[in-house]
Amino acid sequence: MIEPNLLLTAGPWEASEETAAPLPISLSVFFPAYNDAPSLPALIKRTFQVLEEWVEDFEVIVVNDGSTDYTSLVLAGLRDRYGSRFRVVTHERNRGYGGALRSGFAAATKDFVFYTDGDAQYDVAELPRLLEKLDPAVGLVNGYKLYRQDPWHRIWIGGIYNRFARLLFRVKLRDIDCDFRLIRRRLLDQVPLTSTSGTVCVELVKKIELSGAHVVEVPVMHYPRLHGRSQFFRLRSLLTTLAQLLKLHRRMILVPFLRRLGPR
Secondary structure, rough: OOOOOHHHHHHOOOOEEEEOOOOOEEEEEEEEEEOOOOOOOHHHHHHHHHHHHHEEEEEEEEEEEEOOOHHHHHHHHHHHHHHHHHHEEOOOOHHHHHHHHHHHHHHOOOOOOEEOOOOOOOOOHHHHHHHOOOOEEEEEEEEEEEEOOOOHHHHHHHHHHHHHHHHOOOOOOOOOOOOOEEEHHHHHOOOOOOOOOOOOOHHHHHHHHHHHOOOEEEEOOOOOOOOOOOOOOHHHHHHHHHHHHHHHHHHHHHHHHHHOOOOO
């Protein structure tokens, strides 16, 4: 097991030269993207490099969530370059982070699904860390940030949100806000998602925990955002997320609790 303090000083993770043959699994990898055109070419190139070394059967999907920059042009070029193993799901209008994730999960066809964001704040080369934790009992392998590489206000807001959501929903996972996740696809069929904002992560994690599937956590690096601007940390998005979080709590936690207390 690699000690977290070593990861903090070691820089980007690299696979051992003694990497075994590709794992005999099928894997869908997808990236929700909104105005992430500058980061996508390098991200997709690195993704194919990692998958070709580690996974026998895979597909790569980008969910273009109503981008207004030149993301669609970039994706058209990437589709020509990578062929049938690269697919694009296009939203004509922005559906929010939850809508993008739900489209990505619906488009995935393989036995396992991995996703992370299209802004490249996580290094897809660390995906093998998650793959190595798979066993028949594991339903979710989730990263957690060793150190968040964001402006102080985002770190502060993100920390409050993470603590509040974990407390409100009694989530055991330490970092709800770490979108570096590997999920068994058949489990997704058992946990239908309804959220359209960032609350989708709380809904997903809580429903997986309630399913009884084993959850494993793995430390990963987090990098500064080099392009664009996060949609989550805008006032309107924060208010929408808070409202959806309270509605989700009422639906998932409060109403079932009150029903258990009702007449029998």
